[in-house]
Amino acid sequence: MNKFSWYEAKSVEDAVKQVNNTVSEELYLPSGKAAIFKSGGIDVLDLVKEGLIQPKTIVNVRNIPGLNKISFDDNGLRIGANVTLAEIEGNEAVKTRYAALHEAVAHAATPQLRNMSTIAGNLAQRTRCWYFRSSDHPCFRKGGDKCFAKHSETGQNENHAILENDRCVSVYASSVATALLAYQGSVMITNGKMESRQVPLSEFFVAPDQDVSRENILEPNDLITEISVPAPDMNTKSYYSKQVQRASYDWSMADVAIVAQMNGDTCEKITITLGAAAPIPIRAYEAEKIVLNKKINEERATRAAKVAMENAKPLSKNSYKLPLFESIIKQGLLEIA
Amino acid sequence: MKKLASGKSKKSISRRGFIRGAGLTTAGTVVLNSGVLAFEHKESYPKGDLIAEGAVEIKMKVNGLSRTLSVEPRTTLADALxxxxxxxxxxxxxxRGSCSACTVYLDGKPINSCMTMALDVGQQEVTTIEGISSGEKLHPVQEAFIEHDATQCGYCTPGMVMSCVHLLKHNSNPTLDDVKHATRGNLCRCGTYPHVFKATLSAAEKMK
Known part of the structure; x- marks a missing residue:
C-alpha cells in the first residue's frame, strides 16, 4: 500500500476545497498526486491495496457533521451521504414504505460491511469486474485497449453484462443502485465552488460508450451530500430480488427492482430496473410498456420479461442470465399484481 | 506490506517479533510527528489539519483500556491491533473485507478491522476477541465452540465468535436462521458452519 497523508474534513466546504481528483481519474496517474474523498473507505482502501490507485492524500469526509441523518416526510426519503447501509436497513420508514430498497440494502454485502459502508460510497464504488480489479490487466476502463472478459475462449465472463456490452462488459457493483433507480431517486452533489445540484440517478451513471474511464458523472471536488427518494404513492407496490451463487452473501448475478403504482390490478405507473445486466443499472423501458395501463396477468408478465431480454447479447459463459432475468421479472410482476 | 515501527521493547524474540524488527529498518526513514492526537478529546483533534504520511501517535480505547499507538494514515485497525x-x-x-476473520466491534457493532483505517476509530471503543472472555474464563460461545468442535484450522474462529457473541447479545433466543444470518459474512474454508451453528444455539440455551 502506498503512503498517503490524511485530511480530516470538518465541513463540506472544507472537503471540496481539498480534492483535486476523482477515484476514476486517479487510475491514470503514474504516481500519486491526487487527493480523493473517503467516507466508509471500503472501495477506496480496496483500490489502494490492489495498487490501482495511489492517492497522495485521503480527504476523510466520514465525520462531517450533518451528513449522517436519515429522514422521511411527505416529500420522501432523504438519506445523508454518510448514512450506513445498516442504518438504512434498520430505518422504519424504509422498512414500511420502501420495501424494495430495504430488500436490496439487506442483501448487500455482509453484516460487517453494512455497518461500515455509506450510501454515497456504495453508489460511487467502481465495478467488481475481476479484470478491472487486477493491476495485471490493462482493460478499457484503465486506459488499455481491450476487454479481457469479452474474449470468447479465455474470458471469465460468468458475472458480466448481457446488455449494452459492445465495449466494456463489466457490471455496476452496487445492487442498491438498482432499487434506488427504480424509485427514481436522485443524488445531491456539491462542487468545489460550493454549488449544489440535484441529479436524478438516471443521469448519474455513465455508460461505457459515453466514457469508459468512469461509471458516474462525479468530477473532482464533487461530493455527494445526500440521496433523496420521492415519497411513494399509497397504491405503490414494489419488488426486489437479487440472485447470487452463494446464499450467504455474494455479488449479484442478476437483480431486478420493480416499483409500480397500481389501481386495482391495473398498472398506472411502473419502473422496472435491472442490475448486473449492463455496465450500469438500466431501466427495462420496453418491458414497462407491455404492462403500463394494463392489467398484469401471467401472459403479459411473461411477454414483458421476454421483451426485457430481447436485445441481450450473452457472452461465452453467461447465457444463463437470460432465463434468470426473465423469471425474476415475471415473478416480480406477478407478485405486485 | 511494510511493518510499522512499534517502539516497544520485546520480552523475547518470537518469529513475529523478528519479522517486525526486520521491518524497523525501513521505518527508520519515517519522520515521526511529535504531537499526540488525543482522540478522546475532540477539541484536541487537529482542526482542518493535514496528518502527514509518516507515523503519528494516537490514543485508542481497546477492550476498556486507553492505549497509545503509533500509526500511519494508511495503517488499518487490524494491523494496528x-x-x-x-x-x-x-x-x-x-x-479485503470478504472473509470477516478480522471482525472486531466498534462501539459494539461488528466491522472488518482490515478495511477500517486506524485513524477512523477516533473516540469509538474497540472490542476484540481478547475482550470477549473475562480473564481466563471463556465466554459461553467460546466454550460451546470447543464442546461442539466448531474449529478446524482456526483462522475464521475469532471472527465467527465475534459474530455469534454479537448475535446473542441482541437476541437471546435465536433460531438457526438467525445464526446463519449473523454469520453471513464469515467464511470458513474448513466448512465448520454446522458446528458453529450448533455451538451458538447451545450457548444461547446455556446463557438463559
Missing part, C-alpha cells in the same frame, strides 16, 4: 498492541487474536486472512 496485531503489530502495535500484540493482540494477534484478530486474524487477517483475505485483507
Amino acid at each position: 496485531r503489530d502495535q498492541l500484540d493482540m494477534t487474536g484478530t486474524k487477517i486472512v483475505c485483507d
Whole structure:
C-alpha cells in the first residue's frame, strides 16, 4: 500500500476545497498526486491495496457533521451521504414504505460491511469486474485497449453484462443502485465552488460508450451530500430480488427492482430496473410498456420479461442470465399484481 | 506490506517479533510527528489539519483500556491491533473485507478491522476477541465452540465468535436462521458452519 497523508474534513466546504481528483481519474496517474474523498473507505482502501490507485492524500469526509441523518416526510426519503447501509436497513420508514430498497440494502454485502459502508460510497464504488480489479490487466476502463472478459475462449465472463456490452462488459457493483433507480431517486452533489445540484440517478451513471474511464458523472471536488427518494404513492407496490451463487452473501448475478403504482390490478405507473445486466443499472423501458395501463396477468408478465431480454447479447459463459432475468421479472410482476 | 515501527521493547524474540524488527529498518526513514492526537478529546483533534504520511501517535480505547499507538494514515485497525498492541487474536486472512476473520466491534457493532483505517476509530471503543472472555474464563460461545468442535484450522474462529457473541447479545433466543444470518459474512474454508451453528444455539440455551 502506498503512503498517503490524511485530511480530516470538518465541513463540506472544507472537503471540496481539498480534492483535486476523482477515484476514476486517479487510475491514470503514474504516481500519486491526487487527493480523493473517503467516507466508509471500503472501495477506496480496496483500490489502494490492489495498487490501482495511489492517492497522495485521503480527504476523510466520514465525520462531517450533518451528513449522517436519515429522514422521511411527505416529500420522501432523504438519506445523508454518510448514512450506513445498516442504518438504512434498520430505518422504519424504509422498512414500511420502501420495501424494495430495504430488500436490496439487506442483501448487500455482509453484516460487517453494512455497518461500515455509506450510501454515497456504495453508489460511487467502481465495478467488481475481476479484470478491472487486477493491476495485471490493462482493460478499457484503465486506459488499455481491450476487454479481457469479452474474449470468447479465455474470458471469465460468468458475472458480466448481457446488455449494452459492445465495449466494456463489466457490471455496476452496487445492487442498491438498482432499487434506488427504480424509485427514481436522485443524488445531491456539491462542487468545489460550493454549488449544489440535484441529479436524478438516471443521469448519474455513465455508460461505457459515453466514457469508459468512469461509471458516474462525479468530477473532482464533487461530493455527494445526500440521496433523496420521492415519497411513494399509497397504491405503490414494489419488488426486489437479487440472485447470487452463494446464499450467504455474494455479488449479484442478476437483480431486478420493480416499483409500480397500481389501481386495482391495473398498472398506472411502473419502473422496472435491472442490475448486473449492463455496465450500469438500466431501466427495462420496453418491458414497462407491455404492462403500463394494463392489467398484469401471467401472459403479459411473461411477454414483458421476454421483451426485457430481447436485445441481450450473452457472452461465452453467461447465457444463463437470460432465463434468470426473465423469471425474476415475471415473478416480480406477478407478485405486485 | 511494510511493518510499522512499534517502539516497544520485546520480552523475547518470537518469529513475529523478528519479522517486525526486520521491518524497523525501513521505518527508520519515517519522520515521526511529535504531537499526540488525543482522540478522546475532540477539541484536541487537529482542526482542518493535514496528518502527514509518516507515523503519528494516537490514543485508542481497546477492550476498556486507553492505549497509545503509533500509526500511519494508511495503517488499518487490524494491523494496528496485531503489530502495535500484540493482540494477534484478530486474524487477517483475505485483507479485503470478504472473509470477516478480522471482525472486531466498534462501539459494539461488528466491522472488518482490515478495511477500517486506524485513524477512523477516533473516540469509538474497540472490542476484540481478547475482550470477549473475562480473564481466563471463556465466554459461553467460546466454550460451546470447543464442546461442539466448531474449529478446524482456526483462522475464521475469532471472527465467527465475534459474530455469534454479537448475535446473542441482541437476541437471546435465536433460531438457526438467525445464526446463519449473523454469520453471513464469515467464511470458513474448513466448512465448520454446522458446528458453529450448533455451538451458538447451545450457548444461547446455556446463557438463559
